[in-house]
Amino acid sequence: MPLPTRLPGQVDDPDIKATYAADQSIAAPPVGDFTLVRARDLADVVEVLTEAQAHGTPIVPQGARSGRAGGAVAIEGGIVLNVMGLAGVIDLDEVEGIAVCGPGTVTADLKAAAAGQGLFYPPDPASVAYCSVGGNVATNAGGLCCVKYGVTADHVRGLQVVLAGGEVVRTGRRTAKGVAGLDLTGLFVGSEGTLGVVTEVVVALQPAPAAALTALATFDSLDAASRGIVALRRDPHRPSMAELLDAFSIAAVQRLGDYGFPADCAAVLLVQSDRAGHTTQDVQRYAELLAAAGATEVAVADDAAEAEALMAGRRVVSTALEGYGARMVEDVCVPVRRLTELIERCRAVCRTRGVEVAFSGHAGDGNLHPSLFFDAADPVSRERAEAAFGDIVDLALAMGGTITGEHGVGSLKAPWLVRELGESEIRRQQRVKAVFDPAGILNPGRVYPP
Ligand SMILES: Cc1cc2nc3c(=O)[nH]c(=O)nc-3n(C[C@H](O)[C@H](O)[C@H](O)COP(=O)(O)OP(=O)(O)OC[C@H]3O[C@@H](n4cnc5c(N)ncnc54)[C@H](O)[C@@H]3O)c2cc1C
Structure with missing residues (x-):
């Protein structure tokens, strides 16, 4: 049934709409039309979800559209509800060790706000400079630091979510501890827009770590690099980063500029320690472990500029491969x-x-x-x-x-979900989804195959 009213924040310009139709996956945007809403505040989100439920219109929650799984791609006849307008850090409490922010806050901005108070928000997807905290919550994003700090779910304490039909709910807590009731925050994190639209996020912050020390290990086979990773995992003090690039990726990055990666090797591991007071010993130990695993060379970045160049190189891998x-x-x-x-x-x-x-x-x-x-x-x-x-x-x-x-x-891997979870588990999860979204309007066809 078509939507009878004009929605708040609705954008009709076809050129603008075209830029909101797809994400960074190969999933194709719809051939036919869709409605674009760029929500400006909570009230817009509530009104859109109320109207959508009343008219059975599919909703695609959308952040910065950096997703790789096709979860933020417009659905023909549906509403793309972009929440990048709900941005900014609303509260930062250094005693409690939390920040509260809008879902449209760019992840790098949240990290910078925490750093400004001597605190640390660990999640660090390679897309950190443009992806949104709401999108990170919805996908339970990982990234470069997970080997030591875990994924987004490990840092989210509570959420404000608008359900299909417009009800605003709060999950979780602001306090350091809290075990009241089921962990609905954990349920929403990673639900990819299928349960509700995240409109506020409470994250836990940590004391700032030491400035990281970076090492680059060179290997003449991917095999040896993989052995190096296993050795690092056995170390009692995990590296804060352990990233792999093969020869193809290295050549692509170096084609963009000189980021300090070597030529003529099969792979490199980029490894860091940020353990206060121990970075030098850690990196020395990692170097010995990697050499024993078969690294032909392990070079420790001499200064911040060299380390920054290597990190920048890691972050441009995707852009480089696009070439x-x-x-x-x-x-x-x-x-x-x-x-x-x-x-x-x-x-x-x-x-x-x-x-x-x-x-x-x-x-x-x-x-x-x-x-x-x-x-x-x-x-x-x-x-x-x-x-x-x-x-x-x-x-x-x-x-x-x-x-x-x-x-x-998202949409790309929905056909495989049954192979990982099994049919009865999918049915159980669909029943859970129906508790929050009884009409099935939230990101239909995504995660669970149609
Ligand atoms: C170059 C590049 C590097 C990347 N590196 C990483 C990486 O290291 N680690 C990693 O995990 N990912 C990575 N990604 C993927 C992507 O950046 C993440 O999945 C990110 O979390 C998506 O955030 P977004 O704001 O762009 O969300 P979108 O792409 O807009 O949406 C992603 C999903 O979340 C849902 N969603 C978005 N906002 C909300 C909301 N407020 N409420 C409910 N649902 C919502 C959407 O419906 C969709 O299903 C990378 C992508 C690129 C292009």
Whole structure:
């Protein structure tokens, strides 16, 4: 049924609407029309969700559209409800160790606000400069620091959420402890816009760590780099970062500029320690572990500028790989001990399918992002990449891993959810969804296949 009223914050300009139709995945935007609302405040969100429920109109909650899983892509005839207008840090309590912010706050801005008070908000997705805190909550985003600090869920204390129909609910707490009732905050984190629209986030902050010391280990095989990761995981003091780039990714980054990565190697591991008073000893120990695992060289960044350049290089991997054409970005996660096997089997799959692949990712967590390249103008090439994408997801499951480490299920991986969870578990989860969204208007078809 069409919406009878004009919605608050509605935008009709077709050029603007086109820029809100898709995210950073290969999921195609709709062919037909949709309604775009750029909410300015809580009242806008409430009104849109009230109208949508009354008319059975699908809602796509949307943040910064950096998602990789197709969860923020417009649905034909539906409403894209973008909440980037609800931005800013509303409260920062250094005694309680919390910050309260709007969902449209850019993650880097929240980190900077915490740092301004000598505090630390750990989540650090590679998209930190433009993704939103609300999107991070909705996808339970990971990133570069998870090997030591965990994922977004580990840092969210409470939420304000608007449910389908317009009811505003609060979950969780502001206090350091609290065990009253079920953990609905945990349920909403990672629900990818299928349960409600997050309109406020309470995050826990930590004391600021030491300035990180960075080391770059060079390997002549991905195998040896994977052995290095396993050795690091056994260390009693986890690195605050352990990122992998293969030769393809290194060459792509160095083509953009000199970020300090070596040529003529199979892979590098970028490793950091931020443990106050111990960064030098930690990095020295990591260097010994990595050398024993087969690193041909471990170089410690001499100064902040060198470390910054390496970090900047890590953050531009995605942009650098875009220079090689269309690609599908995988996000599987396997037990860390099986990384080598995952890489070898991915390579075999790509060889068989005739697909070029580059490896990078948060190897310290067993979370890899193989990039599968294809020719966007050639349907056969695309089909081959899609087949390899599916094979790799199947591989991860067969190896005791998961179909998505951090990007989410969205629309792209919805067909695989049943293989990870099983049909009865999906039905149970759909019943939970129905408690919050009885009419099924919130991101329909995403996460749970239609
Ligand atoms: C170059 C690049 C690097 C990346 N690196 C990482 C990384 O290291 N780690 C990682 O985890 N991800 C990474 N991502 C993926 C992406 O940045 C994250 O998934 C991020 O959390 C998405 O935030 P967003 O604001 O862009 O959300 P969007 O893309 O707009 O939305 C993502 C999902 O969240 C839902 N959603 C958004 N806002 C809300 C809200 N307020 N309420 C309810 N639901 C909402 C949407 O419906 C959708 O399902 C990367 C992406 C790119 C392009």
